[in-house]
Amino acid sequence: MTAQTSTHPWRKLKLNLSHRLADFNPVQWLTSLLLPVTGIVVFLMLWHVGAGQINTSLGTFPGPVDVVEQSQSLWQGHVAEREKETAFYQRQEERNAARMADDPSYSPTIHSYPGKATFIDQIFTSLVTVLAGFLVSSVIAIPCGIIIGLSRSTYQAVNPIIQIFKPVSPLAWLPLVTMVVSAVYVSDDPMFDKSFITSLFTVTLCSLWPTLINTAVGVANIDRDLLNVSKVLRLPTFTHIRKIVIPSAIPMMFTGLRVSLGIAWMVLIAAEMLAQNPGLGKFVWDEFQNGSSDSLGRIMVAVLAIGLIGYALDRIMLMLQQAVSWDKTSEQR
């Protein structure tokens, strides 16, 4: 197996890089950089001018400058909160150590820090929630999609149900999910907050469909020749699914997963607002209720953060798709 060395991933990467370096064209590179930068600069100017024209009861609409200021203040708030937190724990430890020295039988208790979640904490909460919801939806949608795609009759039976539930807004699901979670998820020492569970399942319910449909379509449209190969080899059902069906459907599956993750992230913000899950949605809602002169600027920071994170999630999915899929020509929009 001498040919194995040339397909080694590390060598491939090196080869790829050297090819790219050889193709490096400064003029092309500059224009490819220049155009997006121009776009952004023009947008910032228009935004700056436009924002100044809009007056609200909380002052003018936030422009780029406000956003920069507010993001700095949010970051400083985060840093300050962290310092307070470490100081809080340090004080406790000192106090406990002192009491232990006085009275060796004393068993110290550590109180957790009661301070409020910062913007950064809220971003983190949102990410955890969306990924958990997306994971649950994928775990349900992929196997179901495969089962539906394998049989025409199942597909026809299930299709109307999918089509009806697919366009339902998260806001419609939320009250139902909230009530069900309150009724079902009862525990004295809950591992997760109810608001987290509610947001998670709302995300799941809304992001299930694209993966489900795409997986089913991908499975249903496997090349007939490949199915014939499987028949000639008399592959057992399970091997057939593992060796032929799943690899065939992977490009479609990932297209679905990318759409699902996009929807999950969009739905999450609405779900968090209503469920009061301490993430970005709650941040936006709290700032809106707060109504200080900084509020609109802070909301705008959240809007941009939501956009950037959504973009990053999509890129990560695309990278994952390219790593996993055999079909390297899959769309890259």
Place this chain on the structure above:
Amino acid sequence: MTQTHLELSGVGIDFPTPKGPFTALSNVNLKVRDGEFVSLIGHSGCGKSTVLNIVAGLHQATRGGVLLNGKEVDEPGPERAVVFQNHSLLPWLTAWENVELAVKRVFGKTKSRAELKDWIAHNLELVHMGHAMHKRPGEISGGMKQRVGIARALAMQPSVLLLDEPFGALDALTRAHLQDSLMDIQSQLGTTVIMITHDVDEAVLLSDRIVMMTNGPSATVGQILEVDLERPRNRLALADDVHYNHLRSAVLTFLYEKQRKIEPISSRATATTPAKKKTEVA
């Protein structure tokens, strides 16, 4: 004459259509000896592929049946390996892995790991793919893909090898190359082969017998031509051979005089594009 290896008796098939059943084949009779190379030739749409699919077990005959070594064929199986026109390799697996899938399925329980490995390598070498064993189908040429397809089929050690226009989608030079390879391999292994083709030269060069099919509907065997050219055959030497040319013109006469197919220009244009000829009589 050795014993009959494969026998089609009174095979007919109807396909359901909205206007009632369409009889694609009727009363197809054929006996194939062990180690024989038989070609099926006929105009497109005559049901050549359907015959092959029935032998493969991918279609069920409505009437009659197929016997292989005295056993009736009723489902697909590796003892009747098929090489499809469009290679049908799994694109996410390398050449090696494609052959491995078949080998493990057929010999996974009877051969040791080392034996399996040797067997895969042996079959890839046989089709001269030793140098590109670990490439994926997307990285190799059409001819190479078809070689791997043949290796995969041969690796199952089939009782009969079914080739469905195996070289139809290839350019003339590659095709000639692969025909020579196939001739070589068949004489080495003595495999029984049924090949569908629409190339007269290919049929005469490779076959022991050429089965010429009439036009559908209700297509059947029109005439069988015995190709008694000595083996090994050399395409260059045969080009000037009187007997070869005589056989060739016999096939041509059948196709273009006795079974002349008159089609409107538009459908003819699609019929002569081999790559598109997939649907057959569906």
